[in-house]
Amino acid sequence: MSKHLLEDMVKVKHINKEIKKEKIWEPRKEIEVKEMRETIEIRETIGTNHPKNRSRYMLWFVALVSVVFLFFALSFLFGKAEVSITPKTQDIVLNNESLSAGKDSSSGALSFDLVVINGDENKIIQANGEKDVSSKATGTVVIYNAFSSSAQALNIDTRLEGSNGKIYKTLTKTVVPGMGKDGIPGSVEVKIYGSAAGVEYNSAPLDFKIFGFKGTPKYSKIYGRSKGEITGGFVGKAPDVSDTDKTSAINELKTNLQAKLLKNATDQIPNGFILFKDATFLNIDDSSITSTYNTDNSMTLALKGTLYGILFNEQKLTQKIAQDKVDKYDGSDVYISNIRDLTFTLANKDNITFDNLQNIDFILSGPAKFVWRFDTDKFTTDLLGKSKNDFSKVLKQYPNINSATLMLSPIWRMSIPDKVKDIKVIVKYPK
Numbered sequence: 001m002s003k004h005l006l007e008d009m010v011k012v013k014h015i016n017k018e019i020k021k022e023k024i025w026e027p028r029k030e031i032e033v034k035e036m037r038e039t040i041e042i043r044e045t046i047g048t049n050h051p052k053n054r055s056r057y058m059l060w061f062v063a064l065v066s067v068v069f070l071f072f073a074l075s076f077l078f079g080k081a082e083v084s085i086t087p088k089t090q091d092i093v094l095n096n097e098s099l100s101a102g103k104d105s106s107s108g109a110l111s112f113d114l115v116v117i118n119g120d121e122n123k124i125i126q127a128n129g130e131k132d133v134s135s136k137a138t139g140t141v142v143i144y145n146a147f148s149s150s151a152q153a154l155n156i157d158t159r160l161e162g163s164n165g166k167i168y169k170t171l172t173k174t175v176v177p178g179m180g181k182d183g184i185p186g187s188v189e190v191k192i193y194g195s196a197a198g199v200e201y202n203s204a205p206l207d208f209k210i211f212g213f214k215g216t217p218k219y220s221k222i223y224g225r226s227k228g229e230i231t232g233g234f235v236g237k238a239p240d241v242s243d244t245d246k247t248s249a250i251n252e253l254k255t256n257l258q259a260k261l262l263k264n265a266t267d268q269i270p271n272g273f274i275l276f277k278d279a280t281f282l283n284i285d286d287s288s289i290t291s292t293y294n295t296d297n298s299m300t301l302a303l304k305g306t307l308y309g310i311l312f313n314e315q316k317l318t319q320k321i322a323q324d325k326v327d328k329y330d331g332s333d334v335y336i337s338n339i340r341d342l343t344f345t346l347a348n349k350d351n352i353t354f355d356n357l358q359n360i361d362f363i364l365s366g367p368a369k370f371v372w373r374f375d376t377d378k379f380t381t382d383l384l385g386k387s388k389n390d391f392s393k394v395l396k397q398y399p400n401i402n403s404a405t406l407m408l409s410p411i412w413r414m415s416i417p418d419k420v421k422d423i424k425v426i427v428k429y430p431k
Helices: 005-050 051-077 242-267 312-324 376-385 388-395
Strands: 078-086 087-103 111-126 129-135 138-145 153-154 159-162 167-170 175-176 186-194 208-212 222-226 234-240 278-284 289-293 300-312 334-336 343-346 359-372 401-409 422-429
Touching: 087 312, 111 242, 129 300, 138 167, 138 175, 159 388, 175 186, 234 289, 234 300, 242 278, 242 300, 300 312, 312 334, 312 359, 376 388, 376 422, 388 401
Parallel strands: 078 422, 087 111
Antiparallel strands: 078 401, 087 359, 111 300, 129 234, 138 186, 138 222, 153 175, 159 167, 159 208, 167 186, 208 222, 278 300, 289 300, 334 359, 343 359
């Protein structure tokens, strides 16, 4: 074998080894990459399907469902409903609506009550000078008839003997009623004045006998007692007050007294009754005005009066007007929101004696707003547990509703709560 041949064989062998190495190396590299990929895929698969991870996700899901359920449960547990109601109203103008009423009527007809309040007012007037004055004391006496059941007539200027020994006279003609069946003496009030001028006739309350009955059985059975003091008697120099100043002061006294007595009457009106501002009448006569002369060259004018007020039951009066003026009125509970603004006019006022007033005719005028009252308790009961869609059906049962709105909370509720405490009804009555 030649030397060159051997070298060639060696080279060929060497080359074959290198080639083999390369062939072996490359596949291994591919194998290693493939193994790495499989390892990653296996790990990913294990990370997803591991039992611990599945339990964790399941717990989160259950917790979320529980929270949602609890939220809805609490929402329904604390659900509320609010209903705003605008009641039915109707405006009617009263054009001299004529009405009649009887005192303490019990027959179902319209009735009235009479409130009577006495009061006094005084004012000091400064004088411009002095003048000679002679005036007689005046007062009021209640005369009683315990003699018989027959009335006793007394003429004007009937002489009364006071327990102070002075003689007084009646200012007007009067009749003393007889005794009642129960034995209670009849009585009447009458104005009196001193038979002569002077301060000696001024007095605290006195007892009286009728001088003309002296020596008869009537003397001790028909008697009188003064109502309050007897004042105004005077003879001598007195402050000179002009007639203009005196008249102006008297008018002011009347205005102030009427305002004071009207306030007192208004404060005493029981709930459910109404006293129209034009249904009060102040009774003052000349004998109720007295003047007292003061040492500082002034005069004190005093005025006494009686306020008569005609009271009505507001609900009965409203229903009477509704029956006459509201078309197809069905007797529903209504009120007139501005009833106190109506104008009241008493017929034949100048011919009425308030002391024994039994029947009256009167007129009411002005715009009247009728408002239908709403039974919130019954309405709330009818709403309990109703579907939101049934709200309009419930409203149709109440013709005295003008409009209504329903608000539920939470907003996704579809039914009204089934407990009264969870429903609030607001009625928007006009002011």
